[in-house]
Structures are given as structure tokens and as C-alpha cells.
Amino acid sequence: MKVKSILLGALVFSTSVAFSQTSNLRKAKASYDKFNEVKSIGNATLGVSDLNAAKDALEKAIEHEKTKELAETWTYYALVNADLALLDSTEAADGYIQKAVEARDKAVSLDSEKENEQNLNILNSILAQHELNKGVQAWDSQDFETAYGAFDRGLKYLPGDTTLLYYSGLAAVNSQNYDKALAKYVELVPVDSFSNNRQIILDVSRLYLMQGDTANAIKYAELGSSKYPNDSELATQNIELNLMAGNQEKIISTINEQVAKEPDNKNLHYYLGIAYNETGDLEKAEAAYKKALEIDPNYLDANINLGGLILNRGIDHFNKTNNANLAQSEYDTEIKKAYDIFDTALPYLQKAVEVDGKSYLALANLKKYYEIKEDQAKVDELQARIDALQ
Structure with a gap:
């Protein structure tokens, strides 16, 4: 799977805090600032020494009386550990992530004035990126259930993120957990900006059909054909499902509209023949079948x-x-x-x-x-x- 990176914003460095900063917190912030300068030009590994220096300073800061109850201390401790996890390909990464998550929870509980909200949002992006990477690794190993779990955990940090929703839904489909796939894909349906929105709506309709829910399958097929009126695949899905459901009279006008757009589509003429036949208009049914046979x-x-x-x-x-x-x-x-x-x-x-x-x-x-x-x-x-x- 080709990984789509989650873009991380620039860190926000506050110039005022409620309490005086000790040297360890200042040192940690300065070191982490240097790391991010290197990271911003695509060479994060070159800044590992600065990242570790920030970690060492923060471990002292979380023990110091003046800084151990500062939301800022725990925010930076979480950021540093999260970045270390991204750079570590060994099992130690899980330990860094655990520390980052615990520090995040501590920071959120302390940040009543939301002074660290922007940096915590950036932290969420880093944590989500870690889960995305783990999910892709599991995907490449064909372990779709584990991949789904990782992508789903990423959504805890970035709710509604379209990349994570799509990947988690795709992993659920491949592990044949269609209920979970539907839950993710349905969230993507209203997101017009999602590049694969058309396919998502089609897949939702097909997934509902696989679940035996014809009513919802038709609902999303109709939504898709209305939203993308020039899409032949969605139009065909809508027509086929309505024919299956016995809605021949309702769908005749829709088929004729699509025939006008695709006069050489033999299947549309065939479907029109079925619809007319079921409604008792045998003369039109015969003409429609003959038109399909003129084409093929x-x-x-x-x-x-x-x-x-x-x-x-x-x-x-x-x-x-x-x-x-x-x-x-x-x-x-x-x-x-x-x-x-x-x-x-x-x-x-x-x-x-x-x-x-x-x-x-x-x-x-x-x-x-x-x-x-x-x-x-x-x-x-x-x-x-x-x-x-x-």
C-alpha cells in the first residue's frame, strides 16, 4: 500500500506560561526546536541527538516541583516520545508510544486553559502517523485484522481523517468484517472533497447488498447516481438493485434517461426490456430486447x-x-x-x-x-x- 503521509503543522512555542520555567524545560524546548528544524527539511534522523537531549531534560522536568504539574512539560514529553517512536523501527517504539500517550492524557488533564491545544493537535498527528505506519506494515504482511486495528486507533487521535477512515474500511473489507467496513465508509460518503468519494458510495451500496440490506443498498445507489449523474457504474448499480427489488415501474424513466446518455449500452436496453416485461408492456419489452441484440x-x-x-x-x-x-x-x-x-x-x-x-x-x-x-x-x-x- 502506498502510504499517504499525514501532514504535520509547525509547532507553536508559547512565550508565556503561568509558572516560571526551570532550565530543564527551557533546555528541552530548545533541543526539540533544533530537532524540528532538521525534521522540517526532511532529515529527522539527523536530529536524533537533539531529540534525546530534549527527552533527558524533560525526564528531569517532570520530576521538578516547579514543572511537574505544567501542561507544557507533559505536552513536550509526549511530543518527544512520539517523535522517537516514529524514528525507531524496533520494538522500543511501542514503549515510546506508551509514554507519549500517557503524557498526552496528563497534559490534556492539566491544560484547563487550552494553552497547549495547538501543540497537542500536532501531537495527535504524530501519534496517528505512528498508527498509520503500523497499519501499513501489517497490510503489507497481509494481516488485515491487525492493520484495521492500527488504522482505527489512529482515528482516536484524528477523528474523521479521510486517509485513516479509508484505510481502516479497506482493511475491514479484506478481513471480511463488513460491519466495520460499512461504519468507516459511511463516514466518508458526505465528504465530497475525498478523492475516491464516488467509489466509496458504490462500495457502501455493494456492502449493504452483501449484508442482505437491499433498502440501504438502493438508498446509497440512488444517492450516488444523483450525486454523480454522469457515472455509468453508479447508474447501473441503481438500476440493477431496483429491478432486483421489484421496482420496475419506478425505474423505467431512470433507465430511459440513462439510455439517452448511453445509447450503445446493450445492458441498459436489456434492463429496459425486463422492466417493461414485468409491468406488462410486452410490445416495448420486445423492442428493447431487440435493440440490445442489434448491439450484440x-x-x-x-x-x-x-x-x-x-x-x-x-x-x-x-x-x-x-x-x-x-x-x-x-x-x-x-x-x-x-x-x-x-x-x-x-x-x-x-x-x-x-x-x-x-x-x-x-x-x-x-x-x-x-x-x-x-x-x-x-x-x-x-x-x-x-x-x-x-
């Missing part, structure tokens, strides 16, 4: 659906005629119309089997045609092919 004659699902639709239309006409009290000549005419409809379906039924000879639906539909035509040899052949699928 080998579109399996469109061939299956169109062949089946026409076959059913022929069966309906046959049954209606057979149950009507008609004169023989009129009966013969109407029955012939039914068989003409059946023959209209045949090219699509055959094409579906040609495209995928192992499709149960394609074989079953073609078998039904030959049953109607009373061609037993073809029926037996197709039944044998269906049996071979089991």
Missing part, C-alpha cells in the same frame, strides 16, 4: 428473454383461441397465427442455445418450442442435453 447479437440473456417472451405470447394466443367458441375457419386462422408467433421466436431460441449450449433456460425454451411443434426427435435430443447438465 450474441447477448445470451437478451436472446433467452426475447425468445421466451415471444414463445409465451404465442402460447397465450393459442390458449385464448382454443378456449373461444369460434367457427372452424376462424379457429384455424387464429391457431395459424399462434404457430406463426412460435416460429418468430425460433431464431432467438436457437441463438441462445448456440451461444451457450449448457444454459438450462436456453435448452428448456427450445425444447418447449419443439414440444409445441410435436417434433419428438428434437424434444428427446434436447431433454438428453438437459439431463447431461445434472
